Amino acid sequence: MKQDVTQRRSTLATLAGLLPFMAPYRKRFLLAAIALLVAAGATLAIPVAFRQLIDLGFVSDVTGAGARHINFYFLALFGVACVLAVATAARFYLVSWLGERVTADLRSAVYAHVVTQSPQFFETTRSGEVLSRLTADTTLIQAVVGTSISMALRNALLFAGGMTMLFITSVKLSSIILVTLLAVVLPIVLFGRRVRKLSRQSQDRIADASALAGEMLNAVGIVQAYTHEAQEARRFGAAVEDAFQTALRRIRARSLLTVVAILLVFGAIVFVLWLGAHAVIEGTMSAGQLGQFILYATIVAGAIAALSEVLGEAQRAAGATERLLELLAEQSPIRSPDQPVAPGSCSAGGAAxxxxxxxxxxxxxxxxxxxxxxxxxxxxxxxxxxxxxxxxxxxxxxxxxxxxxxxxxxxxxxxxxxxxxxxxxxxxxxxxxxxxxxxxxxxxxxxxxxxxxxxxxxxxxxxxxxxxxxxxxxxxxxxxxxxxxxxxxxxxxxxxxxxxxxxxxxxxxxxxxxxxxxxxxxxxxxxxxxxxxxxxxxxxxxxxxxxxxxxxxxxxxxxxxxxxxxxxxxxxxxxxxxxxxxxxxxxxxxxxxx
Incomplete structure (x- = not known):
């Protein structure tokens, strides 16, 4: 196995190994991207509608033009919600289908490759570990392809669109919030690397436990004949506990990543909103602008928080992808020649x-x-x-x-x-x-x-x-x-x-x-x-x-x-x-x- 090489690759580079399995479904990915863009656009349109409601509806004369504005913008808001619902449902269906399809193809490809390996491969690789990669690892990849990629793109669009609208709403406040948000990137990157390493270790421990269980279940008669049920149960329990402790370290790292990201993001937002409230009091910003800014800031903060969560999932999937790509990279020393010759003809009595x-x-x-x-x-x-x-x-x-x-x-x-x-x-x-x-x-x-x-x-x-x-x-x-x-x-x-x-x-x-x-x-x-x-x-x-x-x-x-x-x-x-x-x-x- 080429672990020392693959572990140095970045998460994106590792996940790029899945591209050959995604390529046959370009059209569905394109449709999912269109649905994603529509849903993101609808989400970004909501704060604009709220600004108009506040500035032209509630703040103005509610008995005249303001009432008409309220009716129009509430209808517009409901229309945006309808578009958002349809686009989100379409995105969910398409990316879920892609997740299931790509995972099924990947499982088939890995299995078809493994069964061509020579016995030399199985001298060093336990069948239980291979089964773990075919099941647990592909399930993680299914979550990434069927959910996390879509969520990452959606929140990346919301972040980019939200930041753009923040600058349109208030250049001064947006500049301040951008500088503070940049401080979030460093801890996310640092913790993300640790999460990825721990994710790989966690999958390895799960594979060890699966291999041990498979070996013992295939020899259950011998285990019982020698009355080793309790010993084998303890061995498996120790392997499961080892996997649990490794998973616990990963969970702690991800939890710390999440709390750091959310505290930094929302701390920056609260500080900037405090400045915005003073701007409304001073008359340099309208109440509708501040409301719009708050909604876009919330969208940006939510996008960053979701991206940090998705990054954690991507780190786990990168570890799983490494393990599967290692299997696919294994080359059997026993292969058909590039230009095989026809076997000699057999006589009526058999082969020589x-x-x-x-x-x-x-x-x-x-x-x-x-x-x-x-x-x-x-x-x-x-x-x-x-x-x-x-x-x-x-x-x-x-x-x-x-x-x-x-x-x-x-x-x-x-x-x-x-x-x-x-x-x-x-x-x-x-x-x-x-x-x-x-x-x-x-x-x-x-x-x-x-x-x-x-x-x-x-x-x-x-x-x-x-x-x-x-x-x-x-x-x-x-x-x-x-x-x-x-x-x-x-x-x-x-x-x-x-x-x-x-x-x-x-x-x-x-x-x-x-x-x-x-x-x-x-x-x-x-x-x-x-x-x-x-x-x-x-x-x-x-x-x-x-x-x-x-x-x-x-x-x-x-x-x-x-x-x-x-x-x-x-x-x-x-x-x-x-x-x-x-x-x-x-x-x-x-x-x-x-």
Missing amino acids: LQLREVGFHYPSRPQSPSIAALSVDIAPGETVAIVGPSGAGKTTLFQLLLRFYDPQQGSILLNGVDIRRLDLHALRGAIGIVPQDTVVFSANAMDNIRYGRDGASDADVIAAARMAAAHEFIERMPEGYHTFLGDRGVRLSGGQRQRIAIARALLKNPPLLLLDEATSALDAESERLVQGALETAMQNRTTLVIAHRLATVQRADRILVMEHGRLVETGTHAELVARGGLYAGLAALQFNLG
Whole structure:
């Protein structure tokens, strides 16, 4: 994150980052500006009407011309009020619409950008923090775009128009009030900077609390199993208290900013009005002029007070905008090339795969290689099992094949083409995966399986479910394939979730299939059914299998044995057992071949 750079930017410069999201709605902003100008003009016309009422109505003969003046100016005043009401309502509708629209676009843009980031991004950024930026931060921006900008422009117009009319009414008094009001600017600027810094800190603390809550709620079963409910509640309470204390410092700073601004502004106005009252007594100013001056001074004072309040909101929004723009500025190191080449054609038996001296270490662990000098050729249609102790680099290899990461050394070729030269969607579209940690979405069974291929027919989905031995248990559910599976598939057993994931991969029908312990959560009967389905699927594609089950490994055409990221043995099950190496030891421990 580029916090040290963005924190030095001014509030306006930071908020200017929202302009690309506002630009498509120029016409609505123009209409809102017109409504704003009309409303401000109507507001500035009210003191003139009051001056005429006082000087030509009340002060003059109320039985003759004065009475007619009173009638006319009261009607005029009501007409101004009508214009003000309509213009204000139009402004409110337009700016509220813009606030909602721009916020929705911003949320969509941030989310669409985040989901393209590589796993490296999520190693350093917690999902709870991202969610906080998508919700709390965008809500602050919505308030600024939908309210604060309009209020700022309105009060800026009222301030400028009010000051102009003050000078027209009395140059002497206006000059005095202008000099005194200039003294307000310095404390507002100084306090505004502190408010902005505290606003950024407040949003960060809220994000920390959200991230902690999200992490614990996703692991609530473990929390309860280890009876850590009270400890986790205290941790979250401490995070919330930290956020509260940070917010309290921001509130104090804003409160001090408000009281200083209002005291200085109204102190200056009271002083100038005292001078004006003496001018009326001395006969150098009419009562109507003084009344007009008082109203315009009130408008100017109210505008300054409102601007100080809006400035506080803008400071908070600037902090939120910084955080969102940081997300949008993040560039994934894994991207499609500018000019991707077409993937090589797959044979009827699947994809060809070659690894050439591949070396890789995770960015967070640069001193610990996960893959070292790995070279393998896998023929189309071949089924290759990958075994080895924990930490051998098996799952890392799958992540490299999917280009979640790029190797620091060597290259990976799919059908003779380096996968870094392929379009990411084309590459991943050619690969199906069943991960060890199965993912089931908060949707029904039909949609969960159809996730493997958008637009697949119901018949195709059901056929894939049959192949994965999932059709029978799905049919027994209350609404069959349209049964909601719950958050993360909580209504299913582990084996059922895994069969859903297998059906999803089979529906995709890719030339290269990656199975990471695809049958680890299945009981013996379900495993027998799924093994038969997987064997059928393997006949038509290249398959890489990470497995510890003897049945899967024995059926592989070849077994690769990895240790500490290196390929240490290769051969069939019988060859490796006879060789008496690492695989034979693993077989004796894990496959009961002692």
